[in-house]
Amino acid sequence: MSILPSFSIAAPHEMPAKGSIALVGAGPGAADLLTLRAAARLRTADVIFYDRLVDPEVLAMAGATTELVFVGKEVGAHSWPQEQINAVIVAAALRGQNVVRLKSGDPGIFGRAAEELEAARMHGIEVEIVPGVTAAMAAAAHAGMPLTTRGETDALVLATGHAREGDPMPDCARHAKPGVTLALYMAVGQSARITTSLLETGMPEDAPLTIAVEVSKAGERMITGRLVDLPALLVQHKVKGCAAIITSWPKMAEPGVALEATAKALA
Amino acid sequence: MSILPSFSIAAPHEMPAKGSIALVGAGPGAADLLTLRAAARLRTADVIFYDRLVDPEVLAMAGATTELVFVGKEVGAHSWPQEQINAVIVAAALRGQNVVRLKSGDPGIFGRAAEELEAARMHGIEVEIVPGVTAAMAAAAHAGMPLTTRGETDALVLATGHAREGDPMPDCARHAKPGVTLALYMAVGQSARITTSLLETGMPEDAPLTIAVEVSKAGERMITGRLVDLPALLVQHKVKGCAAIITSWPKMAEPGVALEATAKALA
Numbered sequence: 001m002s003i004l005p006s007f008s009i010a011a012p013h014e015m016p017a018k019g020s021i022a023l024v025g026a027g028p029g030a031a032d033l034l035t036l037r038a039a040a041r042l043r044t045a046d047v048i049f050y051d052r053l054v055d056p057e058v059l060a061m062a063g064a065t066t067e068l069v070f071v072g073k074e075v076g077a078h079s080w081p082q083e084q085i086n087a088v089i090v091a092a093a094l095r096g097q098n099v100v101r102l103k104s105g106d107p108g109i110f111g112r113a114a115e116e117l118e119a120a121r122m123h124g125i126e127v128e129i130v131p132g133v134t135a136a137m138a139a140a141a142h143a144g145m146p147l148t149t150r151g152e153t154d155a156l157v158l159a160t161g162h163a164r165e166g167d168p169m170p171d172c173a174r175h176a177k178p179g180v181t182l183a184l185y186m187a188v189g190q191s192a193r194i195t196t197s198l199l200e201t202g203m204p205e206d207a208p209l210t211i212a213v214e215v216s217k218a219g220e221r222m223i224t225g226r227l228v229d230l231p232a233l234l235v236q237h238k239v240k241g242c243a244a245i246i247t248s249w250p251k252m253a254e255p256g257v258a259l260e261a262t263a264k265a266l267a
Numbered sequence: 268m269s270i271l272p273s274f275s276i277a278a279p280h281e282m283p284a285k286g287s288i289a290l291v292g293a294g295p296g297a298a299d300l301l302t303l304r305a306a307a308r309l310r311t312a313d314v315i316f317y318d319r320l321v322d323p324e325v326l327a328m329a330g331a332t333t334e335l336v337f338v339g340k341e342v343g344a345h346s347w348p349q350e351q352i353n354a355v356i357v358a359a360a361l362r363g364q365n366v367v368r369l370k371s372g373d374p375g376i377f378g379r380a381a382e383e384l385e386a387a388r389m390h391g392i393e394v395e396i397v398p399g400v401t402a403a404m405a406a407a408a409h410a411g412m413p414l415t416t417r418g419e420t421d422a423l424v425l426a427t428g429h430a431r432e433g434d435p436m437p438d439c440a441r442h443a444k445p446g447v448t449l450a451l452y453m454a455v456g457q458s459a460r461i462t463t464s465l466l467e468t469g470m471p472e473d474a475p476l477t478i479a480v481e482v483s484k485a486g487e488r489m490i491t492g493r494l495v496d497l498p499a500l501l502v503q504h505k506v507k508g509c510a511a512i513i514t515s516w517p518k519m520a521e522p523g524v525a526l527e528a529t530a531k532a533l534a
Binding site: 025027030031032033034035036037039040106107108109110111112113114115117127128129130131132133134137138140141142144145146147148149150154155156157158159160170172174175177179180 | 292294297298299300301302303304306307373374375376377378379380381382384394395396397398399400401404405407408409411412413414415416417421422423424425426427437439441442444446447
């Protein structure tokens with residue numbers, strides 16, 4: 001394939017035994033939020049491809065001879081295209097290496113795992129996913145709050161505020177309804193539009209809001225407030241990069257229920 | 268409080284220093300899917316309250332002097348009421364113990380965390396949540412599939428098929444729409460009703476379906492098929508207890524898009 005970096009392909013009888021690829025969830029950032037299985041994969045990997053500025057303690061879990069390859073965005077440079085990442089992990093596994101592709105959070109959630117899985121399988125490479133703690137769960141844990149609360153919310157929606165170039169922006173608001181907790185990823189840049197459309201669906205202005213910035217990392221901040229104030233809070237607290245936005249629409253705020261409660265109170 | 272088990276309350280000046288409570292996510296079952304932080308809390312706990320038949324390897328991570336207390340359902344007996352669990356964890360912390368309340372999956376998701384948090388805070392006890400890998404993520408990882416796929420799904424909904432006694436059954440189908448992956452917890456008993464209502468919302472009969480039974484535990488099974496066959500598959504494979512049901516409605520199955528594609532193909 002032309003997207004593979006150049007390396008000589010040996011004749012079949014000279015090919016090394018195929019290695020393997022593990023898509024490993026690194027969790028939200030803190031080294032101790034990796035799973036034991038993820039830590040074990042880091043220890044035994046021949047090579048680890050990582051792209052975020054992960055906690056140095058995470059990379060320190062690698063084995064003594066493990067090669068560490070940064071495939072992310074250098075300051076002032078573009079990040080690697082996904083196709084190029086697919087190509088280098090496949091090439092390493094075809095050379096016989098046990099490859100770890102370290103991914104933020106859980107590899108299955110907004111993680112481009114489908115493309116890496118497909119690339120591996122197309123080449124007959126054994127591939128494993130090691131799940132991880134996703135940002136919403138870590139954010140709620142750090143904020144000391146549950147994501148679902150019996151009698152108030154019975155569903156959690158993880159949605160993204162980000163679309164690939166040329167695609168329409170995802171409409172997060174279509175998931176909002178009484179009984180739902182919304183956890184929005186990559187939504188900081190779209191917060192004004194999202195807030196407006198959430199309120200238009202009928203979400204209460206004072207729906208509880210948590211903005212979890214750099215969850216479990218050195219710069220962690222938890223900002224709480226009301227949904228209506230989301231855009232202003234992001235400006236006020238200078239939130240730019242990586243944040244999970246969590247807001248919930250409790251069932252008790254359902255108009256029908258509220259009306260009934262009011263009727264009872266007035267009776 | 269009358270719900271507290273009887274123990275003598277010392278005068279304030281004789282009270283022991285308060286302990287703490289950690290609500291710790293045990294992950295889906297396998298011991299190596301705990302986070303490093305969860306493992307550390309098990310090691311240093313004075314007492315661990317657990318309720319599911321967790322992997323014995325998980326409990327083996329406890330410290331040498333850690334007390335292990337089962338607060339779950341014995342064969343043929345009822346499980347502990349939530350109020351009683353709240354009471355015993357609070358009582359232990361008030362006695363000065365560092366308490367771990369070990370919970371399946373992630374404590375914040377369908378885990379009754381709100382009630383335990385409230386009980387702890389009402390007594391001024393320091394409380395921490397340690398996040399964990401929730402069943403849907405482990406199930407998808409074990410099935411080797413992502414939960415969101417760029418261009419097909421941009422939201423993941425975790426919903427429950429179970430309601431408390433007297434409450435109306437949750438309507439999982441209201442979350443189904445093109446672009447959504449649904450992960451249903453505690454839905455096995457309601458599968459016929461749920462399948463019917465999902466199909467009524469317009470979900471394709473052949474929407475991809477994964478039934479993850481006893482994820483990461485000894486009896487793990489992955490059953491795949493089509494949404495329309497969910498009830499039959501549960502019968503055929505004798506699935507009764509703990510299973511996560513994952514199905515997705517890819518955007519490309521949206522009628523408008525399908526029509527457009529067909530029109531192009533015919534042109």
